[in-house]
Amino acid sequence: MSRPVDTVIAAAALFLGERITTSSGLREHHSHGQDTQTPVMPDAVAFLETSEEAGKLLALCHAHGVPVVPYGTGTSLEGHVTPVRGGISVDMSRMTAVLEVNQADMDCRVQPGLTHRSLNAHLRDQGLFFPVDPGADASLGGMCATRASGTNAVRYGTMRENVMGLTVALADGRIIKTGGRVRKSSTGYDLTRLFVGSEGTLGIITEIQLRLHGIPEAMSAAVCQFERLDEAVETVIAIMQAGIPVARMELLDDVQMGACIAYSKLEGYAALPTLFFEFHGTPAGVKEQAGLAEEIAAGFEARGFQWATDPDARTKLWRARHDAYWACLALKPGHQGIATDAIVPISRLAEAVMGAQEDIRASGLTAPIVGHVGDGNFHTVILVPPEPGGLERAWELDKKIVARALALGGSCSGEHGVGIGKREFLELEHGAETLAVMRSVKAALDPKGILNPGKMFLN
Ligand SMILES: Cc1cc2nc3c(=O)[nH]c(=O)nc-3n(C[C@H](O)[C@H](O)[C@H](O)COP(=O)(O)OP(=O)(O)OC[C@H]3O[C@@H](n4cnc5c(N)ncnc54)[C@H](O)[C@@H]3O)c2cc1C
Numbered sequence: 032m033s034r035p036v037d038t039v040i041a042a043a044a045l046f047l048g049e050r051i052t053t054s055s056g057l058r059e060h061h062s063h064g065q066d067t068q069t070p071v072m073p074d075a076v077a078f079l080e081t082s083e084e085a086g087k088l089l090a091l092c093h094a095h096g097v098p099v100v101p102y103g104t105g106t107s108l109e110g111h112v113t114p115v116r117g118g119i120s121v122d123m124s125r126m127t128a129v130l131e132v133n134q135a136d137m138d139c140r141v142q143p144g145l146t147h148r149s150l151n152a153h154l155r156d157q158g159l160f161f162p163v164d165p166g167a168d169a170s171l172g173g174m175c176a177t178r179a180s181g182t183n184a185v186r187y188g189t190m191r192e193n194v195m196g197l198t199v200a201l202a203d204g205r206i207i208k209t210g211g212r213v214r215k216s217s218t219g220y221d222l223t224r225l226f227v228g229s230e231g232t233l234g235i236i237t238e239i240q241l242r243l244h245g246i247p248e249a250m251s252a253a254v255c256q257f258e259r260l261d262e263a264v265e266t267v268i269a270i271m272q273a274g275i276p277v278a279r280m281e282l283l284d285d286v287q288m289g290a291c292i293a294y295s296k297l298e299g300y301a302a303l304p305t306l307f308f309e310f311h312g313t314p315a316g317v318k319e320q321a322g323l324a325e326e327i328a329a330g331f332e333a334r335g336f337q338w339a340t341d342p343d344a345r346t347k348l349w350r351a352r353h354d355a356y357w358a359c360l361a362l363k364p365g366h367q368g369i370a371t372d373a374i375v376p377i378s379r380l381a382e383a384v385m386g387a388q389e390d391i392r393a394s395g396l397t398a399p400i401v402g403h404v405g406d407g408n409f410h411t412v413i414l415v416p417p418e419p420g421g422l423e424r425a426w427e428l429d430k431k432i433v434a435r436a437l438a439l440g441g442s443c444s445g446e447h448g449v450g451i452g453k454r455e456f457l458e459l460e461h462g463a464e465t466l467a468v469m470r471s472v473k474a475a476l477d478p479k480g481i482l483n484p485g486k487m488f489l490n
Pocket residue numbers: 064065100101102103104105106107108111112123143164165166167169170171172173174175176177178179180181182230231232234235236237353356357446447483
């Protein structure tokens with residue numbers, strides 16, 4: 032007797048043809064993301080091209096109880112795309128169309144496989160940009176599903192603020208539209224926000240309506256270095272509390288800065304605690320913001336601002352920041368990385384970051400600190416020693432950093448999401464009753480539990 036998944040594969044081949052495959056190379060590629068969880072191969076990989084195909088495939092999987100795991104570009108960091116119970120990995124990389132750009136309203140509609148960098152390349156000539164910029168060139172569908180953010184979030188918000196509406200194929204194959212093109216609406220439950228951050232557990236996102244922003248008239252970037260990490264963090268807190276509308280403000284500790292200097296060939300900087308800034312606005316506005324920030328930094332013993340005003344220097348600086356994860360891995364070849372993602376209210380940032388630094392020292396591990404500190408969010412990339420017990424030591428350190436963030440009123444993940452790696456913290460963070468409500472939502476939309484099973488909840 033054939034397995035349910037074989038029945039689904041055979042039936043799906045009738046409308047997907049060779050776009051559903053059991054090739055071992057492709058199954059292996061879809062067995063993991065960018066994480067240290069144990070890879071598990073899906074039974075098949077399906078490459079979708081339309082919303083209707085998503086609906087038809089889901090209806091089949093629903094009828095036969097076969098797991099479905101949406102797959103964007105596989106850059107998520109918590110085991111999100113690992114098909115822990117087998118089934119079909121649904122690859123969205125062929126759905127990359129920009130369906131419309133409404134220049135006058137500053138919004139657009141795209142397919143979910145398009146990446147944020149490709150969207151920005153498409154928009155550049157129209158004077159518009161999409162601000163959410165995770166370090167990896169992730170798909171916009173994956174970014175919706177993880178409620179991603181990046182360096183610009185301090186000024187422009189995360190996917191939560193920049194997704195206006197969605198088309199979603201539900202577990203039973205129905206296709207719904209949520210939200211719309213207006214800047215606000217007071218009608219009904221906010222299903223768009225429900226699907227943003229749902230990690231493929233509630234539906235497959237097949238179209239996305241995004242808010243766009245005008246490319247600012249003036250932009251300038253600056254680097255500012257400190258002798259001590261606490262001085263850099265106190266500068267961040269003071270700048271946020273002063274209400275200076277920085278576009279980007281990123282912290283790198285001395286180890287991370289050393290790694291970036293080596294990996295990205297940054298010249299003229301020392302391996303010291305560092306802040307990267309960017310200011311957007313009119314020329315006068317940018318000058319004023321930068322002047323105020325520089326004044327505050329000087330009060331915390333900063334060495335002064337080094338400016339990167341021309342576009343090439345700015346691009347080099349931010350590319351170095353976006354490559355920080357790879358720069359960490361290059362510090363110790365053969366080590367894997369676990370990226371922590373704690374976030375705290377801005378007033379508690381110094382306690383969280385300095386506490387993390389103490390934990391890292393005590394652990395004896397190498398774990399550079401880098402982060403979107405304007406939001407209170409920072410990462411440590413814990414380098415996992417390739418020896419027995421290495422992974423356990425790394426997870427132990429991760430847990431300590433999370434425990435402190437929660438105790439300070441924060442969250443275990445500001446932007447990477449739950450996946451497998453953060454499931455154990457969900458109840459601690461939200462409470463048992465709130466978690467029970469989340470489970471009811473899951474049960475209502477996916478009663479057979481076929482959508483990305485084994486993620487978000489512990490069982
Ligand atoms: C070097 C590096 C830097 C990073 N920097 C950042 C950062 O600054 N900020 C940040 O937020 N993240 C960052 N990340 C993490 C990662 O890029 C984000 O989580 C990103 O949003 C994942 O997108 P993806 O297309 O790779 O999704 P995937 O990894 O393919 O999938 C992620 C989750 O989304 C689901 N999913 C994917 N597509 C869909 C869809 N169409 N419908 C429904 N569910 C779907 C999957 O099932 C899975 O649960 C970084 C990762 C790396 C490797």
